[in-house]
Amino acid sequence: MTTINRQIHLVSRPTGEATADNFKLVEATVPDELQDGQVLVRHHYLSLDPYMRGRMNDTKSYTAPQALNEVMGGGTVGEVVASKNSGFAVGDKVVGMGGWQEYQLLSGDLRGTLRKVSTEHVPLQAYLGAVGMPGVTAWYGLTQIIAPKEGNTVLVSAASGAVGTVVGQLAKVRGARAVGIAGGPEKCRFVTEELGFDACIDYKQHTDLKSLSQALKQACPNGIDGVFENVGGLGLDAALQRMNAFGRIALCGMIAGYNGEPIPLQQPQLLLTNRLRLEGFIVSEHMELWPQALTELATLVGTGKLKYRESIADGLAAAPEAFLGLLKGRNFGKQLVKLI
């Protein structure tokens, strides 16, 4: 009996906001018999991440554009269901970049492509979040760019998201004060009460620069030493007004501007007057640090010291709407799609 592999393809590029019409559900099949060297993975979860919005455009960016009429790329976790590859056995739990589809067929040298993981202390889907790319992103920006000293204040936007969640908790582990920005009282409560941030600002209560800047002043009485920026726009403008001399900005995402025109930075002269260092980074370009980062993250998750939250959409067909919601901040924590 032929097994159906449902997939989601990108079929058109957005003009302005991305829409569900940009995607299409397509049915393919998986072979009944594998060839030598092949591995078949059944995906359990796929990861939805803001960077995917950039790949939908056909513009120069740090990743190649997503090809039209092909499976949307993305991180996946799953289980090997068939194997003629000596490196993998049926039942192995694996992390890969399988994309928005139910199965992935792989072959050849899979080092760097498919990685076996242990689910003894860490749930499988956490390898897409706190113990995966978002977690390492948080770890890299915090430890390699912000490098907080004890007592420093670290501000993180999208604080309840997959990356922000980890940034603040890692900052606390290092003796820093962690302040978040998130959307709505429920997310803010989670950030302070569950994750242990020292404060969280609801950006929906502060729609202009003056108001947000004032809120930051109250939440950061000693100023801000490090900013982990996931959003850009108003939040970054306000943070710049509150930064201490020699502050560091890890520029990780600017999701506020992903759907349309770039959002200008209003007062770039503050970068000079406060002698700030700003660094844009992409975590996949620092693979040499992943083992160190993953070791710390897995230990913290395994021992219950690193908490996180997930928004789980059900079934592949729900992926486009869940992704569009992520871009609008409708998720709460790591956005996943559960396939099985």
Add this chain to the structure above:
Amino acid sequence: MTTINRQIHLVSRPTGEATADNFKLVEATVPDELQDGQVLVRHHYLSLDPYMRGRMNDTKSYTAPQALNEVMGGGTVGEVVASKNSGFAVGDKVVGMGGWQEYQLLSGDLRGTLRKVSTEHVPLQAYLGAVGMPGVTAWYGLTQIIAPKEGNTVLVSAASGAVGTVVGQLAKVRGARAVGIAGGPEKCRFVTEELGFDACIDYKQHTDLKSLSQALKQACPNGIDGVFENVGGLGLDAALQRMNAFGRIALCGMIAGYNGEPIPLQQPQLLLTNRLRLEGFIVSEHMELWPQALTELATLVGTGKLKYRESIADGLAAAPEAFLGLLKGRNFGKQLVKLI
């Protein structure tokens, strides 16, 4: 006979553009007899620098505001004309921060305040330019932030100015390609023909982003690896569009916005997509590197390998107009005021 010490005071703060009315010429006197420990310096040249504009405002910045009704601060070179201080003798050539006045009376421990210099191989006024604060500023930003590799392309704005002049030549010494931005064909010719930059763009020929960006593309066929930014505004926006991945931006000045409202950075997302590092700096906060920098700069000037140009205003009374001209780019090279 009493000696008159003419001074220029800041008597009001600008609203918008600085004007001559913000300054006032005042006559003071110098004592006939020094007390123990005192040194009297007759200034030969005073230095006019863009950072002084920031000090005219009463706003938080990296330096304290210039006090009203006091002598405008600033770098000076001169000669000791009287001394009851064992560290200095009449005839010593000295560099200090004597401000906009003809004489300065100093006392106490003068280490770090007044420095004896040799004029054997280096002209006295060069200690206000290529072998002084502007030169070290260029050295710091180029070597400590941009750190060009051989074959890299380094772009510098205000390329014919006191700092820019040195940036490009130091970049060439390190095997990089140097490209300048300057105002007008005469300055551009000087930058390429006299200083040896590989190219220079006349920003007056490119009044919109698209045009300037296109000119940069032609002048930097391999993209831009390092930007030494003295001006900000349009030039920085255009440079961002042409930067290579992992480029470095040494943010030294943003003179384009000094006279009014901040000039937004139009496309801050390029800092992320190109994984750029931007660092604002103030050279006076890195005193530990001055000896190393000054050694290189003095050697290059003394051997004729580091060229520069000066605009010299005549007499203290000419200082305000010369300073206002500097803010509009009317100077050509290091702006000095000759007092004797």
